[in-house]
Amino acid sequence: MANVNVYLDKQEYGKDRVRLLKVHKDTKVHRVDDLTIRVLLSGPSFTTSYTEASNKAVVATDSMKNTCYILAKYSKVVDTLELFAAELGNHFLNTYAWVEGAHVSIIRHRWARMIIDGKPHNHSFWRDGEETRQTDLFIKRGQNGTRRSVEIKSAIAGLLVLKSTGSAFENFVRDEYTTLPEAKDRIFSTCVDSQWEFNIPAITSTEQVLPTLSQVPFNEIYDSVREVTCKTFAEDESASVQATLYKMAAQSVQNWKWLNRVSYALPNRHFFPVDLSYFRGTKNLNEHADVYQPVADPSGLITATVARGVAPASRL
Incomplete structure (x- = not known):
């Protein structure tokens, strides 16, 4: 086989299909957010994990999964997908100085409140079809390290x-x-x-x-x-x-x-x-x-x- 020069052109890695249900119990009328989350990280520091089999810069994908759960526990914006995605992405950039970009995608699955005896029930829901709300966010570190570039698409x-x-x-x-x-x-x-x-x-x-x-x-x-x-x-x-x-x-x-x-x-x-x-x-x-x-x-x-x-x- 001919000796051909190659290089790693681009990369992202992370955790996919993180399932999470957040129950909002701040009032007697509960709300639920049923989410599927994907988190992908990128940056030059990860190159050696591909090309030299070095894991020194690799944040374990299991740690990413746990981060989703912990941030959901304390977050005030889980019910706004775009803001929760930004909170997650910004967290990874702030926590790991070598991470240049975080790509966060969230799918929200529909639950509708049950109507019982003609009234909305406080804490019971039914699956309202397969329609989903989705967001796709890419947050990138700026040149001076503190600025942030953010691209968001929702669906x-x-x-x-x-x-x-x-x-x-x-x-x-x-x-x-x-x-x-x-x-x-x-x-x-x-x-x-x-x-x-x-x-x-x-x-x-x-x-x-x-x-x-x-x-x-x-x-x-x-x-x-x-x-x-x-x-x-x-x-x-x-x-x-x-x-x-x-x-x-x-x-x-x-x-x-x-x-x-x-x-x-x-x-x-x-x-x-x-x-x-x-x-x-x-x-x-x-x-x-x-x-x-x-x-x-x-x-x-x-x-x-x-x-x-x-x-x-x-x-x-």
């Missing part, structure tokens, strides 16, 4: 929606490969994945990480993006998934100065009318359709990102 994942009317798909390209009929009225269903990128204020010191990020109304923005998604989906007389997606993303960028870009991925979940004409001429197509067959695969996939500002000339 909704797995929001399954369906409406039985108010959607069409017409006037698309027809050629020798086309068998799909045009639809003036069809079922519209998708599983929403949406991500938004934050415009983060400059952070001048390690002590200012949480105070600076606390200026951003992360929880309100999440609630707003979710509400815009559902309201637009429900009310838009959709000409296509593309057209509805654009309205969703554009509205959220316009609503919040803190958002630079909003992205969506909308897979088309198909429901096709079943032809029942073989059974006594039963009509179940076109305007007569009310019995459908769900078809999982293959599916269309529509994605787009809407950004703040004026489009570059190359995009016009």
Whole structure:
């Protein structure tokens, strides 16, 4: 084999799938945060653990797991994923001087409060579907050691929606490969994945990480993006998934100065009318359709990102 020069281009390592449930008992009405956490650390000091089999700089991933539990015990911001991720990331940079960057991802799983005898129960919950709230944060040490550079993306994942009317798909390209009929009225269903990128204020010191990020109304923005998604989906007389997606993303960028870009991925979940004409001429197509067959695969996939500002000339 030829002697070819190689080098370690980049690296991250850490603990994945740290499961954590925080119960907030500060009032009689309890709240729960059910989290899955990933922590990854990076920096030149870790290079030798790969290239020279030296563990002198390696923080054990089990220690990272324990850190998640300890910080969750005393943290006041667990219910704001972005702030808790920042608290975790900043902790690793402050504790280990050789760590240059910390990459923290958190998934929040949904629990809804039970309604018992018509009233919300104080401490009982049920799993409200597989939709999750997510955040992905990268915090990096500045040149002088105290400044912090922070990038944050947050998301909704797995929001399954369906409406039985108010959607069409017409006037698309027809050629020798086309068998799909045009639809003036069809079922519209998708599983929403949406991500938004934050415009983060400059952070001048390690002590200012949480105070600076606390200026951003992360929880309100999440609630707003979710509400815009559902309201637009429900009310838009959709000409296509593309057209509805654009309205969703554009509205959220316009609503919040803190958002630079909003992205969506909308897979088309198909429901096709079943032809029942073989059974006594039963009509179940076109305007007569009310019995459908769900078809999982293959599916269309529509994605787009809407950004703040004026489009570059190359995009016009």
